[in-house]
Amino acid sequence: MAAPKQSSGKSQFFRIALILALNAAAVFALWRIWPRGAGAAGGGDVQAATSRPARVVDELPKGPPPLDSAVRNRLDRDLRAIVAQWVEEARKQSKNKVHQGNAAVALHVREVGSGQASDIALGSDRLMRPASNLKLVTTAAALALLGPDWSFRTRFDASGPIVEGVLRGNLVVRAGGDPLYDSNANGDVEHLLAPVVDALVAQGVRVIAGDLVLDEGTFQAPAPAPQWPDAGQHWAEYCALAGGFSANRGCLTALVNPGSVGGPARVTIFPREHGLAVNLGVRTEAKGKLDVQCGAKPSGVLVRGSVPSGSDTFVASFSHPEPVELFGQALGGALARRGIVVQGRLRRERNAPAQSALAVLETPLERVLAPINADSTNAAADQLFLATAQAVVGQGTRAAGAQATQLALQRLGVPTDGLAQVDGSGLSRANQVTARQIVALVEKVLTQDGRSARLFLDSLAVAGERGTLDDRMKDAPVRGRVRAKTGFIAGTSSLSGVAETLDGRRFAFSILVNYPDVGGLNPSVWKPMQDALCRRLVETKP
Numbered sequence: 001m002a003a004p005k006q007s008s009g010k011s012q013f014f015r016i017a018l019i020l021a022l023n024a025a026a027v028f029a030l031w032r033i034w035p036r037g038a039g040a041a042g043g044g045d046v047q048a049a050t051s052r053p054a055r056v057v058d059e060l061p062k063g064p065p066p067l068d069s070a071v072r073n074r075l076d077r078d079l080r081a082i083v084a085q086w087v088e089e090a091r092k093q094s095k096n097k098v099h100q101g102n103a104a105v106a107l108h109v110r111e112v113g114s115g116q117a118s119d120i121a122l123g124s125d126r127l128m129r130p131a132s133n134l135k136l137v138t139t140a141a142a143l144a145l146l147g148p149d150w151s152f153r154t155r156f157d158a159s160g161p162i163v164e165g166v167l168r169g170n171l172v173v174r175a176g177g178d179p180l181y182d183s184n185a186n187g188d189v190e191h192l193l194a195p196v197v198d199a200l201v202a203q204g205v206r207v208i209a210g211d212l213v214l215d216e217g218t219f220q221a222p223a224p225a226p227q228w229p230d231a232g233q234h235w236a237e238y239c240a241l242a243g244g245f246s247a248n249r250g251c252l253t254a255l256v257n258p259g260s261v262g263g264p265a266r267v268t269i270f271p272r273e274h275g276l277a278v279n280l281g282v283r284t285e286a287k288g289k290l291d292v293q294c295g296a297k298p299s300g301v302l303v304r305g306s307v308p309s310g311s312d313t314f315v316a317s318f319s320h321p322e323p324v325e326l327f328g329q330a331l332g333g334a335l336a337r338r339g340i341v342v343q344g345r346l347r348r349e350r351n352a353p354a355q356s357a358l359a360v361l362e363t364p365l366e367r368v369l370a371p372i373n374a375d376s377t378n379a380a381a382d383q384l385f386l387a388t389a390q391a392v393v394g395q396g397t398r399a400a401g402a403q404a405t406q407l408a409l410q411r412l413g414v415p416t417d418g419l420a421q422v423d424g425s426g427l428s429r430a431n432q433v434t435a436r437q438i439v440a441l442v443e444k445v446l447t448q449d450g451r452s453a454r455l456f457l458d459s460l461a462v463a464g465e466r467g468t469l470d471d472r473m474k475d476a477p478v479r480g481r482v483r484a485k486t487g488f489i490a491g492t493s494s495l496s497g498v499a500e501t502l503d504g505r506r507f508a509f510s511i512l513v514n515y516p517d518v519g520g521l522n523p524s525v526w527k528p529m530q531d532a533l534c535r536r537l538v539e540t541k542p
Contacts, residue, residue, distance in 0.1 A: 064505050064542070066114035071542055075109075076120045078536050083107060083122060086529035093525060094518045103515040104128065105529075108435035109537065112443050112498070112506040124435040127418045128512040131487030133494040134426030135372050135381045136438060137419075139459065140445045141408035142365060142388045143452040152178035152387055154245075154361040156196055157354035159213075162205060170210035170344065172354045173331070175217045175244025177387030177396055178363045179380040180327065183371050186315060187253025187270030192363070193334040199359035201338055208335075211344035214328050215352040219244030219386060219396030222323050225423040227430040229489075235295040238427065240319035242382035244396060247271050247330040249371075249379040250323035254294050256314040258284040258307045265307050273333030275325050276301045284309055294318045323379075324348060369459035373485050374467030378425035385424025398422055409437070412444040426487060435510035438496045442508040446498070460484055460497050463534070473531050477502055482534045484509075491517040493526035499537040507537045 067075070083105050091099040108124035110116070130137075142150070154176040160169020180189050222241035224234065233239055240250035248271055257266040265282040277300035282292060285306050292305035294316045307314060320326040328346045335342060368384060371377040389400035392407065402421045409416045420432040446453045461467030463482035464474035473482055484497025496510035511533060513526050 064503055066111055066118055067505075067540070067542060071540070072118060072120070075536070075540055079107060079109065079120060079533055080122060082529065082532050082536060086525055086532070090515070090521055090525045094516075094521060097518050098515050098521060103513065106435040106510070106512040107533070108439045109507050109509045110439050110443055112446055112508050119436075119439075121436065124439075124510070127420075127432040127434055128494075128514050129429055129489070129492045130426050130431055130433045130438070130496075130512055131489045131492040131494050132376050132378075132426040133438060133485050133487040133496045133510070133512065134421065134431050134433065135376065135424070135487075136485050136496055137405060137409075137421065137433065137441060138381050138385050138388075138424040139369055139372055140412075140441050140456065141405045142384055143445060143456060144408040144412055144448075145388060145392050145404060146365060148366065148449065148451045148455050150365045150391070151362040152176045152365070154178050154196075155357060156200070156359040156361070158356050158358050159210065159352070159354045161355070162203065165204050165206035167205050167208045167210070169355070170213045170352070171208045171342070171358075172213045172215055172352045173245075174215050175219050175396070176361075177219060177242075177244060177383050177390060178246065178361070179242075179249040179368060179371075179377075179383040180247045180330075180363070181249040181368070181371060181377070181380055183375060183377070185270075186255060187248045187251065187317065189247045189271050189330050190334050190337070193331060193361070196359045196361040197334050197338050197340070200335075200340060203358060205340055205358075208340065208342045208344065212328060212332060212335075212342050212346045213352045214245055214324055214346070214348045216244040216324065216348060216350055217396070218390060218394060220398065222250070225382075225398060225428045225430075227422070227428045229427070235297070235318055237317040237319060238378045238425075240379035241321075241323050242379050242386055242424075243324050244386075245327035246323040246379065246383055247327040248317075249377055249383070250320055250326065251317045251379065252296055252301060252320050252326075253315065253317045254292075254303050256282055256292055256303065256307055256316075258309050258311055260284060261286045261309045267303050269301065269303070271326065271330040271333070273329040274301070274320060275329040276320075279304070281305075282307060290314060292316065296320055298322070319379075366455055369455055370467070373456075373459040374461045376468050376486065378427055381424040381426075383424070385421075409441065412441065412448070414440045414444060427489065429489065429492075433512075435496070435512050438510040438512075439508045442496065442498065442510075446506075446508070457483055457498065461486060472527065473534060478531070478535050478538050481538045484534075488522055491515055493522045493530070495527075495530040495534070499534050501538055501540050503542070505540070507540075509533070509537060 106124050107122040109120040111118040155174035157172040222243035253270045255268045259265050265284050267280050279302045281304040283306050290307050294303050298321050368380050372381045385401045386396040389404045390396035392404040393400035405421050422428045422430045445456045460483035461469035463469045464479035468486040481500045487494035493513045499507045511530050
């Protein structure tokens, strides 16, 4: 065999150079993907770095480079001009009752990920009533403090042993603040209770010899928040109360279908058991307009009026006067339909004794975010506000909820000066926040934990497509490019969220309007102003 030829010095030089180049490329690639500060020789804590959850920021696509100052200044001028135009329109429509001197418009815009240097601010440090935009604070605080995988937990304990199918004692249910709500179920909650009822059946429980005890723990008793609407509105769905227990977010839902002409309509109420007397009086008419009134008081449920023959199912929700009792009644009915007999009575207690744990009913946080943000369900937001307080502070009260929110904003690095939160929904007129704080909060959620960012963004209403924005901004290019939370109470209109441009950049924005309570201005002035501002953001070009 011939001896191999030796490489020339020149070819050996190129081989060594190629190896060095490949090594350099590999080192650069590792440097690009290696987490900063993890296991560095200069004293990095390897265990601490690897025990933290990974930040999956790439779940949200990165936008183009930040706008240059000239484009940003032009955007600033255009946004201010839009605000001025619509404030003048408010003056005209209100016949000088609302004007520049008494209509406060706060606007704050930040290009996500570009820092405060890109901010556009118009009165954005003024404390304002946010209406339902406060739900962004409630949900963001819950995600920051509890994490995206947290669940409401309602524990079922036994105060005695189970002997031959008989629980010789009480079934004690520990409050977890769960709204127990499915927006697609027309008020029915039995399928939500089914997992825990199945668990009791699987353990052989057929009879509960004692009471069904609802232990409210540290949760405050359900009651209206300070500066809520007057008592004449407390029957409405948007005034439903929150507490340690709830079902169908503290509401009853009536389904009305026409019957034979001249006869009664068919009325079904969910949850099926609610503990109230029922007074039904809906008649079916050959023609005419649908006219149905619903409401509930401690004295009973009233559903009265008329429906035209051939009309579709009429669905209406209204608050139950006592959500804790509603939960207990719904649970009792679910147990009975599975053959579990409760020989005692339904009662409420705090710190009830028990011997053993039987089951836990869990509802993921993820399940309530869209009902809160996209559909603006007040009681679900208030339930989350109290549940976050209980989980973080140890008390399910409004004061503890405010304390938890302050902690969440501090953890996210959002200034808390002046912020006041007395409920989770924004229904109270005592709530105060700035547009700058909302924008900083939204941006922080979108740039922190990737799963939280995606859940938060997906929970928002979408322009022209979903939730409370389904009938707004339906035309191109805005449709589908604005995800936001709407808000309205008397004298307050708001819209805050994220607008995406045609080239993929994202703006976090907040528009808060406080004005004298003149009817009709929200749909005719403030909503069109908000839509125009969003359109200008979406159409921004470098």
